[in-house]
Amino acid sequence: MPSYETFVMGVLAILGLVSMVAAILAILERDLVKAVIFSAIQSTAYAFMYYLLMAPDIALVYIPVAIGLYPAVVLFLIKKTERYEGD
Amino acid sequence: MRVIKVGRWQKVVITASMVAFVALLALALSAGGLGFTLPAGRVRDVARWYLFTTFNPDLELFSAMAPEGVTSIVWDYRGLDTLFETAVFFLAIIGSVAIMRDIKTGGGSKPKGSTGLSPIVKTVTRITVGIILAVAASIALHGHLTPGGGFQGGATAAVAPLLILVIFSRYYIERLGVSKNAMLAIRSLGLVGIAVTAFIVLAVTSLQGGVAYVFQNQPKPYAPAGMPYEVGGSLTGGTLLLFNIFEMFAVSAGFTIIFLLLAIPESEVLGVLRGGEDGH
Numbered sequence: 001m002p003s004y005e006t007f008v009m010g011v012l013a014i015l016g017l018v019s020m021v022a023a024i025l026a027i028l029e030r031d032l033v034k035a036v037i038f039s040a041i042q043s044t045a046y047a048f049m050y051y052l053l054m055a056p057d058i059a060l061v062y063i064p065v066a067i068g069l070y071p072a073v074v075l076f077l078i079k080k081t082e083r084y085e086g087d
Numbered sequence: 088m089r090v091i092k093v094g095r096w097q098k099v100v101i102t103a104s105m106v107a108f109v110a111l112l113a114l115a116l117s118a119g120g121l122g123f124t125l126p127a128g129r130v131r132d133v134a135r136w137y138l139f140t141t142f143n144p145d146l147e148l149f150s151a152m153a154p155e156g157v158t159s160i161v162w163d164y165r166g167l168d169t170l171f172e173t174a175v176f177f178l179a180i181i182g183s184v185a186i187m188r189d190i191k192t193g194g195g196s197k198p199k200g201s202t203g204l205s206p207i208v209k210t211v212t213r214i215t216v217g218i219i220l221a222v223a224a225s226i227a228l229h230g231h232l233t234p235g236g237g238f239q240g241g242a243t244a245a246v247a248p249l250l251i252l253v254i255f256s257r258y259y260i261e262r263l264g265v266s267k268n269a270m271l272a273i274r275s276l277g278l279v280g281i282a283v284t285a286f287i288v289l290a291v292t293s294l295q296g297g298v299a300y301v302f303q304n305q306p307k308p309y310a311p312a313g314m315p316y317e318v319g320g321s322l323t324g325g326t327l328l329l330f331n332i333f334e335m336f337a338v339s340a341g342f343t344i345i346f347l348l349l350a351i352p353e354s355e356v357l358g359v360l361r362g363g364e365d366g367h
Contacts, residue, residue, distance in 0.1 A: 056234035064242040076349040
């Protein structure tokens with residue numbers, strides 16, 4: 001029977017892996033709209049990690065900023081420029 | 088530029104060293120900063136002092152008298168830092184407004200036909216906007232009691248005008264009264280409120296002939312004045328409640344200005360920025 005600490009650390013490790021994969025995909029993706037979505041997935045994992053690290057204040061500011069406002073700003077800017085990244 | 092040819096073994100070495108670097112960095116950070124068990128068994132001395140004094144009626148001269156440690160640190164122990172953070176955010180917004188100074192926000196005349204997304208999305212948005220604003224008010228107004236505070240509440244509240252702007256239209260949000268000038272007025276009022284709250288104890292005490300600090304919240308040694316930390320049995324956190332309310336208005340209005348400016352189509356922006364025939 002794993003202890004509570006082991007469970008929390010395991011969930012943190014999974015979230016960290018998910019966030020790393022999402023970050024790599026966001027960097028490699030040529031379609032910038034998809035890149036923003038990958039970035040939002042990474043932010044979602046980070047929000048859970050902040051909550052598990054017992055920083056609910058940071059989680060509360062991270063959810064609206066990193067999942068709502070920041071992708072919205074970047075999507076507005078993509079609409080103003082180009083959607084596909086050139087070589 | 089000279090192109091460096093990278094062989095297969097060199098690629099393997101580069102990848103392995105990057106992986107090793109990330110792994111060692113993560114190990115060092117977790118071992119040095121967090122410890123191997125969560126929650127950490129031993130609280131550091133500074134954190135212990137904050138936890139000991141954040142709400143301590145036996146030690147009123149050193150206590151912030153608000154049960155939420157983070158908000159106490161943000162607006163009481165380290166209030167000046169937060170004031171400068173707010174100033175930086177304000178300057179960023181002012182810079183954006185200055186760049187877009189001649190460009191009219193809002194959709195102008197009423198657009199023909201239906202605008203925005205489908206009726207399903209609009210109906211769902213009408214419900215969720217109310218929920219978002221209620222949650223934001225709860226986060227900000229309970230900031231001195233539970234996790235949250237002015238910035239958190241303001242950032243959450245700013246999602247509501249963003250949703251209306253995207254899902255309805257620029258014309259619709261202008262008709263609701265959410266214009267650039269109205270948001271600038273709310274934002275300035277919030278900042279004035281923060282400034283007044285920072286000096287309120289000093290001002291009132293000086294008029295009565297006493298001494299006090301700038302950014303004073305609770306009575307301190309040699310400065311016996313302070314804000315009441317409870318009203319009718321409810322904890323208020325003294326200045327913390329006021330700071331949170333004003334910060335919520337300032338932050339949400341600031342974000343809303345940015346979205347109103349970003350929603351202007353690029354053709355209009357370029358038309359104004361390049362100047363017309365009058366050559367400015």
